[in-house]
Amino acid sequence: MEIVYYIILIPMVYVAFAVFFVGTGVRLVKLFREPRNPTTLQIFPDKRPRWMWALHDTFLLPTVRRHNPIFWVFLMLFHISFLLLIIGHLELIGDFRIFQIVQHEVFLGNGFVGLILSISLLFFLFRRFASPNRDLSVPEDYYLLILLFLTVFFGSQMDWARRWYDYGNLSVVEYREYLSSLLYLKPHLSPDLTSSGHSFMLVLHVFFANLFLMFFPFSQIMHSFLSLPMNKLRRG
């Protein structure tokens, strides 16, 4: 079992990040090197400044708010929580003063960030079981949501265990030690990390996160980078 833990927690993480960064970078460069459309793709009326409106459309999703308000609530909760999740993971590597403007304990959100993400992902998944979304969906839509849910759920379990179930065997110190060792290319797995009662949660979380990162550049989640330029096309 140790070897499986080792492969998932160290080499697979490096491979996943390499695929993620190289894949995303190459795909973005290739996309942006394609010739521009010869005509405008704008929708009128024209509103200026166009960049501001494109940012507004990208980050506030006004069209979804107008046409499907419940979906919009979950989308906003999901995306805000996802941002907090990224900040939370950065804080597991080291201290960032900027993130402590609002004083909080690492991992931020008292367990609720993961909870909101999990519920949102279940909502996104279950709404695809009903028509017409069922008829529009293809397998990758389900796979991605399930993968993301599993990643978030097992990750949150580690947070919830410490916060809500008083299970303190694995603490932020162990996670920081592990992540820093990966970052500084001196990978090290402490026995505390791999022999704790719920180490398997960490292993599963990292495993699914690795899969997600490797799938990212080849999936529609590239909308994270493409939504703004696309909204700019619509705004002219």
Place this chain on the structure above:
Amino acid sequence: MDQKTRDELLKLFQGKLNEAMKFYLETCTRCGVCTEACHVYASMGQIKYIAAYRHEIVRRIYKKYFKGRGKIWPSVGEARELSEMALEELYEAAYSCTGCRRCMVYCPFGIDTQMIMSIAKLLLIGAHTEPEILTLLADTSVEKGKSLELFKEGFLTGIKNLEKEVVKKWKIEAGETAIPVDVDGADLLYVALAGAHSIVPAAAIFNAAGENWTLSFFEAVNFGAFVGDPTKTKLILDRIVKEAKRLKVKEVCICECGTAFRVMKQLSGKQPFEVSSITEVHSRYLREGRIKVDKSKFKEPITYHDPCQIARNGGVIDEPRYILNRLSDDFREMSPEPKYNWCCGGGGGLVALGEDNLDFRMKSAKVKADQVQETGAKILTTACENCHTQLSDLNSHYEMGVEVKFLSSMVADALMQ
């Protein structure tokens, strides 16, 4: 389908893959927000008419031949082979879409269905399975442009016969020409459609405004754009551009034809002349006091249908409203926001297909008929030939009891001498 044909079609597909097209094909999350956007789905309730579903018909082929995943793991994205059956699906998707781009207003990313459907239309042309009538019309148009000398005399005789009609609407000074043609150094080149209804009212208004104008030898309508053939679209467009440059005009004014206006405005590139729709020109004349209209001419409530290619896709939104408020005290909006106005159901070449798809056009535009009736207006006006034909058909089919009029005709009828 044999491999050679498939390879040729895939080359055509490849040719359409620019930056924006790849954004559109790569990004859709099939969230379904566009579900209610399409007038065909809203009227008929069939899943195949949802914008995202139409995209997938094209996207599945894209995944199969242009994405690594389509080769390694095709089932994950339902990648699909380009086959005879796929062509049938492409036809259904492309020729039930009017290219109104209302779905773009709903999509959180702004995916342009019309653009994705242009791939479908091009593949159909490549496979010779496009609607023959559209190609025939485009070819006739191209041919007419090539052999102008053959048509010139007949055209000029026809125009001469229309001059009396123009003078009936607006008297001109002795010695002046009611419909000037081929005037070198004219300020404005008017590009009309074939038919007196597109020339007579416009000519009367130009004369009333004292415009230094000339009529184009060519028809504005671009059947190349309807059938989705970029080469023919460009050929039909270029002959007007050449004429405008030869006559050294300052402005090219496109008649009431949505596609012609959008193609000329957005596809002609940087030119030494401005491009305007006739609605913009009429609005300008009214603002500048160059023409005056009699408000008592139309006593019944009026509503206006925004042609998609002129309003949502062309930006001419305020001008028709300015005109209508000068023509009537009882102008009623159809939609609180013009960008959400329903398409009439006749665009994208559908009206040009005639009786073949009349039943579909009527069923698919029920929401439009309802929208018109809800206004309680008795006059339904618009500024696009296609929309006018479709709205007239809807008027008969749904017994809407409205009078369908061109906006330019209303201005001409209300001119004050």
